[in-house]
Amino acid sequence: MKLNIYILVFGLMVSACTTSEDKTRIISVLEDTTEIDFIAKPDATTIQNYYNFDTNLWQSANFRFGRINSLMHNTRQQVGIPSEQALLGNELERQELVTGFQDDIENILQKSKETKGHKYSSIWLPLVKELKVLQKTANSNTTVYLFSDLQENSRFFSVFRVADLQLLEGEQEKVLALFLEKSKGIQPTDTIEVVVVFQPQTIDQDERFQKLKHLYAQLFSKLGIRIKFVANLN
Incomplete structure (x- = not known):
């Protein structure tokens, strides 16, 4: 009986100590600032x-942010918090670290509102570059917004x-080939999901977006990465 108790206690300790080996939660936000009325x-x-964090206080977490415009699309800001072992950690101190991490996220996003963008930019190239960076992190659960x-x-x-518009409307396979040519180095993965967030304001905007949405759906199907499209984040 005593041996069974020791085994049970040891098992609980091992379980608690493996918290640091959980997947790193990564959220990357890429914001297209070529328009001011999104x-x-x-x-x-x-x-x-x-x-x-309310259910996984001890996890490892990273946040990345980048603005997409013609001059600054390679700029990235990143903050993170390492994982800790719940059995050995101090919950109050951990909560303070988490609060600091969350404050950093808020500060980064607030500062982004204060910087002016430019009218036109590549969207695909910055996205591809970000995916290549994110794929270097092993054992992660990553979402790109x-x-x-x-x-x-x-x-x-x-x-x-x-x-180019005529190609998109009539010969989309050629457009796919153009985009895939710029995507070399991206590996299929089930640890990354891309979420495109856009809410059209006019019928014309919606029609243009639907064409590109279809293109992106095909691209990511070929790349082996999950993608979905939403009007807003809830």
């Missing part, structure tokens, strides 16, 4: 809640060039 914008409280209308404007493709 309805859906990153909200600090919503994003903070996605970490579920892309706040954008997906209006691409780069050298390899632009929705503002008539010839």
Whole structure:
């Protein structure tokens, strides 16, 4: 009987000590700032809640943020909090660390509102670069929130060039090939999900977005990464 108790206690200790080996929760936010009138914008409280610290206080967590525009789309800000072992940790001290992490998220998103953007930008290239960075983190649970209308404007493709629009509408396989050519190095994975957040305001906006939404759905199907499209974050 005593041996069984020792085994039970040892098992509980091992379970508590393996908390640090849980998957790192990563949230990456890419905000397209080429337009100032987007309805859906990153909200600090919503994003903070996605970490579920109320049920997993001791987890490892990272937050990344980048603005997408013609001059600054490679700029990234990152904050994080390491995992701890619940059995050995101090809950009050841990809560303070979590609160500090959440405050950092709020500060980063608040500062992003104070910086002006530019009119046109590539959306695909910054997204591809971010995915390559995120895939380097092993044992993670990652969500990329892309706040954008997906209006691409780069050298390899632009929705503002008539010839490219004609390709998108009539020969989408060629457009797929163009985008996939810029995606080399991305590996299929079930640990990353991309969530495109955009709410059209007009019928014209919706029609243009639907074409690009279809393109992105095909692209990510070929890349082997999950993607979904939402009008806002709840």
